[in-house]
Amino acid sequence: MNWRDYWNQDTPIYVNERHKLLHYRQVANDILSLIVSPRSVVMDYGCGEALFADRIATHAGRLYLCDGAPLVRERLNERFGRESRIQVLSPEDMTSLPDGSLDLIVVNSLLQYLSLEDLRRLLKTWHAKLKSDGRLVLADVIPPDLSPVTDAKALLTFAGQGGFLTAALLGLVRTAFSDYRKIREEIGLATYSEAEIADLLRDVGFRTERQPRNLGHNQARMTFIGRPL
Template sequence: MNWRDYWNQDTPIYTSERHKLLHYRLIANDIIGLIPSPEAVVLDYGCGEALFADKVAAKCRQLYLSDAAPLVRERLNERFQDNGRITILSTDNVTDLADASLDLIVVNSLVQYLSLDEFRALLKLMHEKLKADGTLVLGDVLPPDLSPLTDAKALISFAWQGGFLRSAVSGLARTAFSEYRRIREEVGLAQYSEEEILDLLEDAGFEPRRSERNLGHNQARMTFVARPAQARDTDDFAER
C-alpha cells in the first residue's frame, strides 16, 4: 500500500470527530486569512475532507477543492454539491485549469507524502497555474529533526485546548499499532530543511520565504509563502 491508497479509506489519523472538526475548522480559518480579496480564485490542493470549505468559499469568488483519493472526492461532492462557488477536482485534473488563473494555491500537509520528483513536478504545475501576483502556500512541511514524539506533544496540547484529551491519548496508542505506522516505516515521510524548501521553490521560479507560523496546530512544522519571481511578497499570512 502507498500513501494515496492509504488516504482513500477511513483512517484513524483523527482521534475523534471533535478532533477532525477542530482540525478542519482551524485550517479553514487559516486559509481564509490568506485570501487576498472577495474576487479571488483559490485552489486547495490535497484538501482532504475540507469540512468547512463552505466558509472558505464564502470569502472568495471560486474555490477549487482537489484531492487524489476518490473516496474523499465523493464525500466532498455529497457535502458541497449545492454550493456554486465550490468545484471538486482530482489532482490529475488540476492540469486542465487555465494557466495564470489562480490567485491563491494552498498545499497543506501533503509534501511529506510526495517523492522529490513528484514535489518538483507539483511546484512546476503550481507556477503555471498561478497569476503573476498570485501566492503559493506550502503548509505543514516536516523538518528533518522532527520526531513522532514532537508531533504527539503538539497533538496533546491541541487536544487539551480543544477538549478531546482522552480520545487523543487513546488515539495515539491506536496509531502506534496502526497501518499508518507501518506505512510510515516502510514508505517513509519526506522531510526537508528550510534551506532545501527555499532552494526548491527558487528552482521552480518562485520568490519564497518561511512564514512566521505554520498552518494548523503543530508549530514544530513549517509553512512557506511564495510568489512567482517577478512578483514581490510583502505580507505574511500571520499578520493578516
C-alpha cells in the first residue's frame, strides 16, 4: 500500500466527526484569509474532503478542488456538484488547465506524503499554472526535528478547545495500531527544513517566505508562500 491507496478509503486519521468538522473549518478559514479578490481563481491541491469549500467559493471567482484519491473526488462531486464556482479535478486533470491561469494554489498537509521526485515535478507544474503575480502556499510542512509527541500535544490542545478530548485520547491509541502507523513506518513521512524548502522553490523559479503562522491547528509545522520570480 502507498499513501494514495491509503487515502482512497475511510481512515482513522480523524478521531470523530467533530474533529473532522473543526479541522476542515479551520483550514477553510485560513484559506479564506489568503484570498485577496472575489475574482481570484484558487486551487486547493490535495484538498481531502474540503467540507467547507462552498464557503471558500463564495469569496472567489473559481475554486478547483484537486485530489489524487478517486473516493475523495467522488464524495466531493456528491457534495459540491451543483456549485457553479467549484470544479473537482484529478491531478491529471490539473495538468490540462491553461498555464498562467491561477491566482492561488494551496497545498496543505501533502508534502509529507510525496517523494522528492514527485514534489519537484509538481513544483514545476504549479509554477507554470500560476499567474505572474500568483502565490503558491505550502502548508503543514513537517520540520526534520519535529517529534510525534509534539504532534500529539497539538492534537490534544486542539481537542480540548474543540470539545473532543476524550475521543482524541482514544484516537491516538487507535492510530498506534492502525494502517497509518504501519505505512508510516514502512514508507515514512517526508520532512523539510526551511532552507530546503527555499532551495526547492528557488530551483523552479519561486522566491519564498516562511509565514509566521501555519495553516491549521499545529503551529509546530510550517507554512511557506512562494511567488514566481
